[in-house]
Amino acid sequence: MKTAPKPRVGIFGLTSCAGDQLMILNCEDELVALAGRIELLSFGMASSASFQGKLDLAIVEGSVCTQRDLDTLLEIRSRSNALMTIGTCAVWGGIPAMRNELPLEVLQEVVYGGKPLEEVSLEKAHPVSDFVPVDFAVPGCPIEKEEFLRTLVAILQRTSPERHDYSVCSECRINENLCLVRHQGLVCCGPITAGGCKARCPSLGIPCYGCRGPVDDPHYDATAELFDEHGLSKADVINQIQRYSAPAWVNQHLRAEWARDPERKGRQRVSDPSS
Ligand code: SF4
Ligand code: SF4
Numbered sequence: 001m002k003t004a005p006k007p008r009v010g011i012f013g014l015t016s017c018a019g020d021q022l023m024i025l026n027c028e029d030e031l032v033a034l035a036g037r038i039e040l041l042s043f044g045m046a047s048s049a050s051f052q053g054k055l056d057l058a059i060v061e062g063s064v065c066t067q068r069d070l071d072t073l074l075e076i077r078s079r080s081n082a083l084m085t086i087g088t089c090a091v092w093g094g095i096p097a098m099r100n101e102l103p104l105e106v107l108q109e110v111v112y113g114g115k116p117l118e119e120v121s122l123e124k125a126h127p128v129s130d131f132v133p134v135d136f137a138v139p140g141c142p143i144e145k146e147e148f149l150r151t152l153v154a155i156l157q158r159t160s161p162e163r164h165d166y167s168v169c170s171e172c173r174i175n176e177n178l179c180l181v182r183h184q185g186l187v188c189c190g191p192i193t194a195g196g197c198k199a200r201c202p203s204l205g206i207p208c209y210g211c212r213g214p215v216d217d218p219h220y221d222a223t224a225e226l227f228d229e230h231g232l233s234k235a236d237v238i239n240q241i242q243r244y245s246a247p248a249w250v251n252q253h254l255r256a257e258w259a260r261d262p263e264r265k266g267r268q269r270v271s272d273p274s275s
Contacts, residue, residue, distance in 0.1 A: 014062030
């Protein structure tokens with residue numbers, strides 16, 4: 001009896017710290033088990049072998065910051081049936097997109113003293129979905145190993161990967177943590193951030209920085225009320241998220257949403273970078 005060919009998979013990196021690819025490498029035992037079910041044909045971090053043929057699934061880490069990133073991404077997408085983004089940089093723009101607040105020439109002058117760069121930078125750093133269709137996304141900085149493996153197995157089984165349509169706060173409550181906003185007056189982005197990390201940071205007493213991006217249908221008003229009650233402004237929240245990651249979703253969602261509320265805008269405690 002003829003056996004079905006194994007799905008051909010490639011793992012690629014654009015501009016990133018490669019932390020998500022490292023997380024995949026750390027799935028040693030699980031990767032050995034998966035090796036019988038997939039053909040891993042490209043994985044620059046594990047092997048220098050380069051496969052140029054058709055892929056069933058391309059897994060892409062990193063944001064699109066340079067012309068080379070963009071060319072690489074378009075080439076990968078053109079020969080892949082499906083594409084999965086992994087990590088906050090690929091899904092939301094991540095840390096590289098912090099530079100989007102400033103003109104490229106200013107950054108080049110400050111960081112590189114105006115020297116010509118070998119790489120042609122794009123004006124802004126982008127999530128992968130700005131340029132090509134994305135079929136599956138696993139956010140996180142870095143990704144959660146179990147979530148990545150569950151998503152990959154669901155794709156291989158042709159079932160729908162699990163979606164996290166609940167916030168980090170929900171997981172924080174399951175862990176029976178004392179709320180850092182209510183009890184310590186800290187800025188924590190858990191109410192508007194997608195769960196799936198088991199409230200990793202608040203469980204260690206560290207506020208959430210929103211690395212997983214927005215939860216479906218974030219309750220901005222209720223969150224703003226909560227922060228207001230504790231003397232925290234929306235600017236505090238925006239600053240918190242921008243400092244670490246996911247400025248793209250702040251730009252696309254949070255700012256637009258709160259900018260519609262002139263009354264709340266007038267109650268800002270510190271200067272709002274969106275105004
Ligand atoms: S705001 Fe932060 S600390 Fe409070 S419940 Fe939500 S995730 Fe936990
Ligand atoms: S708690 Fe927030 S910042 Fe920490 S891993 Fe989860 S989503 Fe990311």
